[in-house]
Amino acid sequence: xxxxxxxxxxxxxxxxxxxxxxxxxxxxxxxxxxxxxxxxxxxxxxxxxxxxxxxxxxxxxxxxxxxxxxxxxxxxxxxxxxxxxxxxxxxxxxxxxxxxxxxxxxxxxxxxxxxxxxxxxxxxxxxxxxxxxxxxxxxxxxxxxxxxxxxxxxxxxxxxxxxxxxxxxxxxxxxxxxxxxxxxxxxxxxxxxxxxxxxxxxxxxxxxxxxxxxxxxxxxxxxxxxxxxxxxxxxxxxxxxxxxxxxxxxxxxxxxxxxxxxxxxxxxxxxxxxxxxxxxxxxxxxxxxxxxxxxxxxxxxxxxxxxxx
Amino acid sequence: xxxxxxxxxxxxxxxxxxxxxxxxxxxxxxxxxxxxxxxxxxxxxxxxxxxxxxxxxxxxxxxxxxxxxxxxxxxxxxxxxxxxxxxxxxxxxxxxxxxxxxxxxxxxxxxxxxxxxxxxxxxxxxxxxxxxxxxxxxxxxxxxxxxxxxxxxxxxxxxxxxxxxxxxxxxxxxxxxxxxxxxxxxxxxxxxxxxxxxxxxxxxxxxxxxxxxxxxxxxxxxxxxxxxxx
Numbered sequence: 294x295x296x297x298x299x300x301x302x303x304x305x306x307x308x309x310x311x312x313x314x315x316x317x318x319x320x321x322x323x324x325x326x327x328x329x330x331x332x333x334x335x336x337x338x339x340x341x342x343x344x345x346x347x348x349x350x351x352x353x354x355x356x357x358x359x360x361x362x363x364x365x366x367x368x369x370x371x372x373x374x375x376x377x378x379x380x381x382x383x384x385x386x387x388x389x390x391x392x393x394x395x396x397x398x399x400x401x402x403x404x405x406x407x408x409x410x411x412x413x414x415x416x417x418x419x420x421x422x423x424x425x426x427x428x429x430x431x432x433x434x435x436x437x438x439x440x441x442x443x444x445x446x447x448x449x450x451x452x453x454x455x456x457x458x459x460x461x462x463x464x465x466x467x468x469x470x471x472x473x474x475x476x477x478x479x480x481x482x483x484x485x486x487x488x489x490x491x492x493x494x495x496x497x498x499x500x501x502x503x504x505x506x507x508x509x510x511x512x513x514x515x516x517x518x519x520x521x522x523x524x525x526x527x528x529x530x531x532x533x534x535x536x537x538x539x540x541x542x543x544x545x546x547x548x549x550x551x552x553x554x555x556x557x558x559x560x561x562x563x564x565x566x567x568x569x570x571x572x573x574x575x576x577x578x579x580x581x582x583x584x585x586x587x588x589x590x591x592x593x594x595x596x597x598x599x600x601x602x
Numbered sequence: 603x604x605x606x607x608x609x610x611x612x613x614x615x616x617x618x619x620x621x622x623x624x625x626x627x628x629x630x631x632x633x634x635x636x637x638x639x640x641x642x643x644x645x646x647x648x649x650x651x652x653x654x655x656x657x658x659x660x661x662x663x664x665x666x667x668x669x670x671x672x673x674x675x676x677x678x679x680x681x682x683x684x685x686x687x688x689x690x691x692x693x694x695x696x697x698x699x700x701x702x703x704x705x706x707x708x709x710x711x712x713x714x715x716x717x718x719x720x721x722x723x724x725x726x727x728x729x730x731x732x733x734x735x736x737x738x739x740x741x742x743x744x745x746x747x748x749x750x751x752x753x754x755x756x757x758x759x760x761x762x763x764x765x766x767x768x769x770x771x772x773x774x775x776x777x778x779x780x781x782x783x784x785x786x787x788x789x790x791x792x793x794x795x796x797x798x799x800x801x802x803x804x805x806x807x808x809x810x811x812x813x814x815x816x817x818x819x820x821x822x823x824x825x826x827x828x829x830x831x832x
């Protein structure tokens with residue numbers, strides 16, 4: 294047997310052995326077969342084909358170099374005595390050449406420009422597919438508080454944490470601490486400046502300066518921030534004196550479309566802020582219109598749950 | 603034909619140029635046909651915003667932050683609507699960037715606010731744990747170069763016919779006019795007025811002092827620019 298062919302067989306066996314060893318190291322053939330993942334099977338098949346094709350082609354050319362003699366017809370041109378044989382294009386090259394031309398015609402007429410392929414169209418299709426998948430996967434989520442909370446937390450980390458912090462503590466006063474309904478500073482700010490940013494949920498807004506005596510404002514701030522404690526008589530009196538109770542309710546339970554609930558953080562309040570954004574004692578919060586309805590509900594539920602822990 | 607060309611280097615070079623130029627034209631011409639005309643809602647930069655843009659370029663923000671949202675679901679979820687060519691009509695130069703060491707800033711004005719930027723520029727890791735963005739304390743002290751921005755405005759108005767002092771349509775149907783002052787003093791005064799609005803939301807004492815003294819710190823101009831990226 295020819296030495297070259299013998300070497301080729303040896304190399305093939307060695308490479309296939311190496312492929313087998315790699316598969317074994319990655320968990321064995323069974324693992325790939327049992328998983329039902331045909332991509333891995335394709336990769337193994339590809340490796341085997343690659344080994345066979347490489348050795349075949351290399352052997353062919355080595356033998357050609359060993360055995361071939363010069364021959365053929367010379368071209369008319371010669372450059373300072375250097376000539377060139379008239380070689381036919383190799384069959385494979387010719388095939389690729391004509392194949393490319395056919396592909397180019399397809400690409401021009403049916404593929405890209407004339408068929409008006411657009412990146413935006415592809416994006417829209419992707420988005421539709423994704424939205425459908427999202428809807429199917431989370432169809433019943435509104436009835437599953439635990440899952441809703443989980444979704445809310447993951448959205449919170451991406452959308453809210455940059456300002457409110459991962460633990461929602463407001464990062465040392467850089468944003469509102471979401472574990473409590475409202476801080477004393479916020480209550481004072483609203484009494485002094487009014488509030489008319491939650492237009493969608495509370496269209497009327499709240500006028501400023503309903504209370505002007507600093508002592509009374511202080512008392513209301515403490516009363517509201519501490520959660521409407523019944524034994525805080527001064528606070529309750531000031532709350533009534535400022536007519537806060539006519540809209541926010543005797544114990545800060547709020548009134549739909551008129552005034553938000555003050556005694557606890559609830560999902561409706563979070564929803565109202567997400568819809569319109571706000572400008573409060575600390576700074577401005579933008580509206581979050583980029584979330585879907587379900588995502589909104591998830592964040593509402595999660596943030597509302599923070600103060601209950 | 604080819605034998606004739608192969609023996610004449612000059613004409614061969616011309617032929618090569620013609621062939622390559624033809625291929626180039628095929629690629630370039632269609633793009634001119636759909637030139638980046640401003641889309642509805644695009645408006646030129648005001649003096650303060652343009653000053654902020656110069657601060658942005660001066661501090662090389664564009665080395666780490668892109669301003670180009672690609673039409674992929676993952677990007678539009680995070681940054682907002684994908685970018686459109688007409689949105690860059692008044693960007694000279696555009697600041698697309700090609701590398702995102704930090705996040706994209708094309709629409710940062712939609713989801714970050716003045717106070718957040720103030721906290722963030724002073725000490726990024728304090729608001730974004732693990733951030734590798736450096737601190738930019740000098741922005742709070744340096745006085746912004748309004749004059750250069752005004753000069754740039756005058757030039758682009760004359761050379762590129764950028765529509766200052768013209769009513770422009772917006773997406774919601776209303777009109778907006780970006781003013782360009784007649785004099786440098788007027789431009790400075792207008793920029794200071796705009797700066798006061800931004801600085802009202804800020805807490806840094808240096809900034810407040812500078813504004814009170816009639817100066818515009820770089821941070822205020824930069825935030826005005828970032829807030830308008832929408």
